[in-house]
Amino acid sequence: MWKIFWRRFKRNRLALFGAVIILSLAVIAIIAPLIAPFNPNQQDILHRLEPPSARHFLGTDDLGRDLLSRIIYGTRVSLLVGFVAVGIAIMVGTLLGLFSGYFGGRLDALIMRLVDIMLCFPTFFLILMVIAFLEPNIWNVMVVIGLTGWPGLTRLVRGECLSVREREFVQAAKALGLSNLRIMLVHLLPNVMAPILVAATLGIGGAILTESALSFLGLGVQPPTASWGNILTAGKDYISMAWWLSLYPGLAILITVLAYNLLGEGLRDVLDPRMMAE
Amino acid sequence: MLEYIARRLLFMIPLLLGITLITFMVIQLSPGGPADMLTGLSPKVGAEAKARLRHLYGLDKPIHVQYWLWLKRVVRFDFGESFKDGRRVITKILERLPATLLLNILSLLLIFFIALPIGIVSAVRQDSFFDKGMTLFVFLGFSVPTFWLALLLMLLFGVILGWLPISGMQSVNFPYFSLWGKLWDLIQHLILPVFISAFGGLAYLSRYSRASMLEVLRQDYIRTARAKGVPEGKVIYRHALRNALIPIVTLLGLSLPGLIGGGFIFETIFAWPGMGRLGYQAIMSRDYPVIMGVGIIAAFLTLLGNLIADITYAFVDPRISYRQR
Numbered sequence: 380m381w382k383i384f385w386r387r388f389k390r391n392r393l394a395l396f397g398a399v400i401i402l403s404l405a406v407i408a409i410i411a412p413l414i415a416p417f418n419p420n421q422q423d424i425l426h427r428l429e430p431p432s433a434r435h436f437l438g439t440d441d442l443g444r445d446l447l448s449r450i451i452y453g454t455r456v457s458l459l460v461g462f463v464a465v466g467i468a469i470m471v472g473t474l475l476g477l478f479s480g481y482f483g484g485r486l487d488a489l490i491m492r493l494v495d496i497m498l499c500f501p502t503f504f505l506i507l508m509v510i511a512f513l514e515p516n517i518w519n520v521m522v523v524i525g526l527t528g529w530p531g532l533t534r535l536v537r538g539e540c541l542s543v544r545e546r547e548f549v550q551a552a553k554a555l556g557l558s559n560l561r562i563m564l565v566h567l568l569p570n571v572m573a574p575i576l577v578a579a580t581l582g583i584g585g586a587i588l589t590e591s592a593l594s595f596l597g598l599g600v601q602p603p604t605a606s607w608g609n610i611l612t613a614g615k616d617y618i619s620m621a622w623w624l625s626l627y628p629g630l631a632i633l634i635t636v637l638a639y640n641l642l643g644e645g646l647r648d649v650l651d652p653r654m655m656a657e
Numbered sequence: 658m659l660e661y662i663a664r665r666l667l668f669m670i671p672l673l674l675g676i677t678l679i680t681f682m683v684i685q686l687s688p689g690g691p692a693d694m695l696t697g698l699s700p701k702v703g704a705e706a707k708a709r710l711r712h713l714y715g716l717d718k719p720i721h722v723q724y725w726l727w728l729k730r731v732v733r734f735d736f737g738e739s740f741k742d743g744r745r746v747i748t749k750i751l752e753r754l755p756a757t758l759l760l761n762i763l764s765l766l767l768i769f770f771i772a773l774p775i776g777i778v779s780a781v782r783q784d785s786f787f788d789k790g791m792t793l794f795v796f797l798g799f800s801v802p803t804f805w806l807a808l809l810l811m812l813l814f815g816v817i818l819g820w821l822p823i824s825g826m827q828s829v830n831f832p833y834f835s836l837w838g839k840l841w842d843l844i845q846h847l848i849l850p851v852f853i854s855a856f857g858g859l860a861y862l863s864r865y866s867r868a869s870m871l872e873v874l875r876q877d878y879i880r881t882a883r884a885k886g887v888p889e890g891k892v893i894y895r896h897a898l899r900n901a902l903i904p905i906v907t908l909l910g911l912s913l914p915g916l917i918g919g920g921f922i923f924e925t926i927f928a929w930p931g932m933g934r935l936g937y938q939a940i941m942s943r944d945y946p947v948i949m950g951v952g953i954i955a956a957f958l959t960l961l962g963n964l965i966a967d968i969t970y971a972f973v974d975p976r977i978s979y980r981q982r
Contacts, residue, residue, distance in 0.1 A: 496675035499959050500952075501918030504936060505683075508952055511940040512686045584800065591802050592922055596937065615808055615926070619816045629805030637800035644796075 394645020400638035417445035419452040438623040449605035456606040460590040461583035467525025472532030480540025497530040539571040573650035584639035736950035746950040757931035764855040776866025798860025824928035910966020
């Protein structure tokens with residue numbers, strides 16, 4: 380099965396491209412101190428708002444900090460937020476979806492109404508609201524993005540469970556007297572893994588976008604910690620004097636999110652069960 | 658039909674209750690509850706106002722009673738008064754609502770009239786150069802941070818080219834313009850915000866109208882129409898388009914939360930005097946009755962949008978039976 384997967388995946392050039400970018404970003408995040416030319420928080424007031432040059436490849440910001448180094452360190456923030464937030468969303472969404480789809484009945488109706496309600500809220504405002512009441516910092520941002528990201532996934536997992544539940548091997552497992560929990564985790568879960576994986580990959584891109592928007596508004600990662608979003612805040616303030624402050628952090632976000640979207644869409648094609656059967 | 662609408666309206670009630678419940682729970686999240694939040698963060702508010710707030714939320718009572726009392730006020734759109742200027746929250750929201758509605762309705766129209774043709778042409782000429790280009794555009798559309806795009810467009814059209822105003826809804830000397838001058842001024846101020854707020858929806862909808870059209874083009878009745886010699890143009894615009902439109906109507910309704918949610922960023926960037934900017938300012942100054950009011954009204958507008966989409970759906974698709982569900 381892995382062989383089939385790899386063969387099909389290799390043929391999908393865009394997905395492969397996305398995967399390569401994601402891996403490189405992960406490497407950059409890990410070895411950030413080794414490759415960043417400057418300390419990202421080192422201020423140098425004499426060289427503030429300098430355009431890109433041989434010394435500062437991408438220029439400097441309003442406090443004279445090296446933009447390239449700040450963007451490199453920002454990679455850490457976005458990857459961390461992406462993975463942790465989506466991890467939370469996947470756990471909540473999958474569990475609720477499994478319960479809803481497997482048990483059905485009242486529990487199902489209750490969970491589905493909850494999903495409907497969550498989908499009514501403009502998610503971004505809900506996140507803003509919660510962050511406003513808590514303290515804006517990276518941990519709260521991750522938890523809140525995660526806790527608002529599950530409803531779509533719950534619907535998806537539930538739908539898959541409804542059909543898998545009726546299959547013979549689940550009936551057989553029930554007849555053998557296996558516990559409900561075991562049936563859900565051992566027999567249902569592997570069969571709904573493919574759509575979860577796709578949703579997770581696309582979700583990481585979405586979470587990175589949300590984090591950058593929050594940080595841009597000053598409600599996400601707080602300065603002096605560099606995040607792509609909060610660098611853009613300064614970019615907005617100095618938009619007429621320092622275009623590089625607006626351009627490069629946004630490009631970093633675009634490339635990263637694009638990579639996750641390409642990989643996610645690629646996985647969707649590759650993992651399509653109808654095609655797996657071939 | 659009336660019965661169907663009535664049923665959809667009834668169906669909204671539990672959703673509305675849920676929305677208020679979640680909002681209420683968010684209030685409880687604030688450390689020490691709403692009263693401490695108020696005293697801790699805005700020392701200007703006196704003891705009398707504090708007592709009034711305690712009374713407004715019935716903070717001395719058990720939690721389910723508190724919720725009930727709060728709900729009774731909310732259903733009358735009574736969200737209390739703003740901490741900042743003491744004006745009623747609902748008045749403040751109603752002032753801002755027209756600007757937000759104008760922006761969102763224009764964005765929806767733009768999304769519909771641009772994304773739909775893109776989707777149709779992509780589907781009809783599947784795998785053509787145009788189709789591939791549009792697929793790329795859609796991917797970019799999903800991945801671009803729209804607030805960043807807004808910055809770049811402001812930089813290009815506002816700062817470098819100087820063609821368009823970059824903030825607000827009208828110029829400083831707006832009152833002295835003629836009627837047409839006023840309209841032209843408003844349009845100039847609308848171009849960037851409408852484009853930016855429509856951008857995400859554009860990518861989303863053109864992708865789905867392409868998928869929907871492809872699905873319909875595969876149906877037997879299309880093959881039948883072609884086989885009996887109906888001209889290709891007629892096959893596409895009469896037979897296929899009508900059926901492909903149906904799911905798209907629902908999607909338009911579903912893109913509302915995104916539009917309204919996005920408004921909190923775009924209205925802030927463009928200094929657009931709408932509800933989103935009001936909400937953002939309220940959040941930054943911890944003006945907590947306004948935050949609650951904006952949250953509930955935004956969710957309410959979303960529900961209303963979904964209801965309109967549902968009803969339109971029933972109108973365009975005769976296969977929907979109003980009696981079931």
